[in-house]
Amino acid sequence: MELAGFLLILSLCATSTHAQITLVFANNAQGTAGGRRFDSVVGAQGAFTILSDAITFVQSTFDYSNPSTPKKSVSRITFTVDDIGGVAYTSNDQIHLSASYVGNYSGDVAREIRGVMFHEMTHVWQWNGRGSAPGGLIEGIADFVRLKANLAPSHWVKPGAGNRWDQGYDVTARFLDYVNSLSAGFVAKLNAKLATGWSESYFQDLTGKSVGTLWSDYKKKYSYSLDSGSTQNIQK
Numbered sequence: 001m002e003l004a005g006f007l008l009i010l011s012l013c014a015t016s017t018h019a020q021i022t023l024v025f026a027n028n029a030q031g032t033a034g035g036r037r038f039d040s041v042v043g044a045q046g047a048f049t050i051l052s053d054a055i056t057f058v059q060s061t062f063d064y065s066n067p068s069t070p071k072k073s074v075s076r077i078t079f080t081v082d083d084i085g086g087v088a089y090t091s092n093d094q095i096h097l098s099a100s101y102v103g104n105y106s107g108d109v110a111r112e113i114r115g116v117m118f119h120e121m122t123h124v125w126q127w128n129g130r131g132s133a134p135g136g137l138i139e140g141i142a143d144f145v146r147l148k149a150n151l152a153p154s155h156w157v158k159p160g161a162g163n164r165w166d167q168g169y170d171v172t173a174r175f176l177d178y179v180n181s182l183s184a185g186f187v188a189k190l191n192a193k194l195a196t197g198w199s200e201s202y203f204q205d206l207t208g209k210s211v212g213t214l215w216s217d218y219k220k221k222y223s224y225s226l227d228s229g230s231t232q233n234i235q236k
């Protein structure tokens with residue numbers, strides 16, 4: 001019995017390498033509809049391809065080829081499909097994707113899985129201001145990377161939406177994309193600064209404008225095209 005269990009684990013796990021990084025994949029939800037859907041749509045080889053593409057894209061977005069960029073040291077990344085709720089999460093270089101999310105997703109599930117994995121892969125490589133950066137900024141940066149990879153899903157808010165710059169996810173990603181368009185490489189430079197700490201003044205340091213001014217400029221830019229939300233009148 002023990003031998004059979006051991007072989008079963010071996011058959012569920014696969015490894016690959018990306019540069020010096022060992023990639024480990026396992027589908028722990030093959031007994032669920034979502035786990036089986038993952039295998040038919042992506043599979044182990046597809047998972048390694050996405051992981052590898054995501055590493056390359058995240059490192060490029062964060063300007064990892066620049067010698068002065070502070071880089072995360074990562075030797076092993078584990079990706080598992082699990083019988084869990086929610087969408088996905090990452091902790092200690094271990095990416096977990098919810099099988100039921102995959103099973104229930106209506107739309108282009110292959111593109112959605114790729115988008116979620118680019119978001120989660122960003123968490124592996126990004127800095128968080130030694131734990132002091134706002135969670136909304138961390139999630140916004142992860143969705144910014146997903147946006148730049150052309151993997152934003154149709155259910156995201158439109159540019160200009162949201163109530164606060166650090167609301168997180170798609171709201172903050174759209175705002176960061178605006179700031180990045182004003183100041184080339186802004187997000188990469190912000191991530192580099194987050195290696196040692198966090199201050200709102202980083203926005204001022206990198207763009208010459210406070211985050212509050214940037215947010216109000218952003219809201220003004222899009223106020224005419226927003227079809228929902230409060231009335232915001234442009235002062236003439």
Ligand SMILES: *[C@@H]1O[C@H](CO)[C@@H](O)[C@H](O)[C@H]1NC(C)=O
Binds near residue numbers: 032034
């Ligand atoms: C849909 O989600 C529910 C709740 O998480 C789950 O029990 C069910 O198995 C999912 N369906 C599929 C096809 O994955």
